[in-house]
Amino acid sequence: MRNLYTLIFKRKEDVMTMEKMLQEICIDIKQSVLDKKSVLKIIAHLAAKNPILQKYSEEKIYKSLQTREKLGSTGFSNQIAIPHCAMEGISDFILGILVVSEGVEFDSLDKKLTKIFVFIIAPSSHKTQHLRILSTISNYLRNQDNINKLLLANSSNAIRETFLRHTLDKEKLEKQNIYQLFQVVVQNDDKYEQYFEEILDIFTSIEDCNFYIVEAENASKYLYKMPLFSMFWHENQPQQNRVVTAIVRNSFVNDTAKKLNMIIEKNQTNPGLLYFVQDIYYLNGSLNI
Numbered sequence: 001m002r003n004l005y006t007l008i009f010k011r012k013e014d015v016m017t018m019e020k021m022l023q024e025i026c027i028d029i030k031q032s033v034l035d036k037k038s039v040l041k042i043i044a045h046l047a048a049k050n051p052i053l054q055k056y057s058e059e060k061i062y063k064s065l066q067t068r069e070k071l072g073s074t075g076f077s078n079q080i081a082i083p084h085c086a087m088e089g090i091s092d093f094i095l096g097i098l099v100v101s102e103g104v105e106f107d108s109l110d111k112k113l114t115k116i117f118v119f120i121i122a123p124s125s126h127k128t129q130h131l132r133i134l135s136t137i138s139n140y141l142r143n144q145d146n147i148n149k150l151l152l153a154n155s156s157n158a159i160r161e162t163f164l165r166h167t168l169d170k171e172k173l174e175k176q177n178i179y180q181l182f183q184v185v186v187q188n189d190d191k192y193e194q195y196f197e198e199i200l201d202i203f204t205s206i207e208d209c210n211f212y213i214v215e216a217e218n219a220s221k222y223l224y225k226m227p228l229f230s231m232f233w234h235e236n237q238p239q240q241n242r243v244v245t246a247i248v249r250n251s252f253v254n255d256t257a258k259k260l261n262m263i264i265e266k267n268q269t270n271p272g273l274l275y276f277v278q279d280i281y282y283l284n285g286s287l288n289i
Contacts, residue, residue: 018095018136018167025049026096027156033104040065043083043098043119050094053121056087061121073107075114079151080141081106084120086130093133094121097159099150116141116150118163135204140167178250179280182211184260187218187272188240195263195273196242202259203246210287211246247280 026046033039044062047053053061064085068074075081096119103113118137122130140146146166153159182203186196203211218241248256257277264273 019164021093021095021133022097022160022163023050023094024156024160026094027098027159029099029101029154029156029159031100032102033100035104036069036106037066039098039100039104039106039117040069040083043096043117046096046098047094047119047121050096050121052090052092052094053087055089061085061087064121065119069107073109075106075108076141077108077110077112078141078144079103079108079112079115079147081108081114081117082120082134082137082141083117084122084130084134086122086124086127088124090121090123092123093126093129095119095133097150097163099153099159101151116147132204132207135201136167138201139205179247179283180250180253181278181280182244182246182248182256182260182275183278184244184246184275185216185273186242186244188242195267198263199244199260202256203244203248206246206248206252206256208249209246209252211244212287214243214245216241216243247283253277 026049028042028046030042033042040062041058043065044058047061048056048058064087065083068085069083073081074083098117098119100115100117103115106114106117108114118141120130120133120137122133140163143166146162149162149166150159153162184199186199203209260275264275267273
């Protein structure tokens with residue numbers, strides 16, 4: 001065990017639901033937009049309509065978004081972007097959606113035009129919740145069917161209803177005190193790097209999910225040193241694993257397993273991904289981020 005990284009997402013009773021975060025006044029449809037700067041200006045204008053930001057000018061919101069973009073574009077592949085920033089002095093999150101029907105250049109990963117912008121203005125003191133919301137939205141937008149439905153929506157209300165209908169409203173889930181333990185092993189190989197990121201997205205988006213990542217060694221590192229088995233491996237062969245251990249509420253187990261199975265099915269012919277689930281009979285305490 002070499003390095004231990006810890007991420008914790010602990011439920012708080014005052015956390016807003018997606019339904020409260022996403023107000024219709026912060027949603028708009030444009031046929032076309034000139035450029036990236038114009039997109040950020042429109043987003044700042046939409047965000048400023050929310051009373052939570054009444055003390056902030058559109059220009060200040062725009063500059064916060066622009067500062068975040070300078071760290072790296074929030075434009076992804078497949079016509080989507082998730083512009084976001086954190087601001088001092090606000091108490092809750094603001095979500096909004098801008099749809100640009102003809103698309104606009106937004107420095108996307110695939111170099112194609114971006115059409116859907118789901119934006120977040122977050123309290124700077126709520127980093128953990130900010131991360132969880134980002135991952136929830138990212139998971140939602142991975143589904144092409146969800147993207148298509150947003151593009152077909154013809155009004156702000158329709159966009160909001162479409163988004164909320166397919167976004168898990170975790171506050172309405174029945175409270176359960178039953179948890180299960182997931183362990184996901186990812187062999188440290190370049191071809192699995194993207195899948196490791198997808199696995200992190202899965203657990204990051206789960207409410208009340210404690211998880212940590214441990215770097216471990218392949219058994220081959222030790223078997224290689226035994227004369228009986230040394231012929232099967234060479235000394236420079238990659239020998240590291242990353243083990244994700246997550247405590248997941250029972251109500252999320254089936255959905256989590258389904259998502260992990262989809263990743264594994266992409267790699268049926270290449271071993272290197274494995275997970276299992278165990279019952280937890282006793283659980284106490286929590287972890288800090």
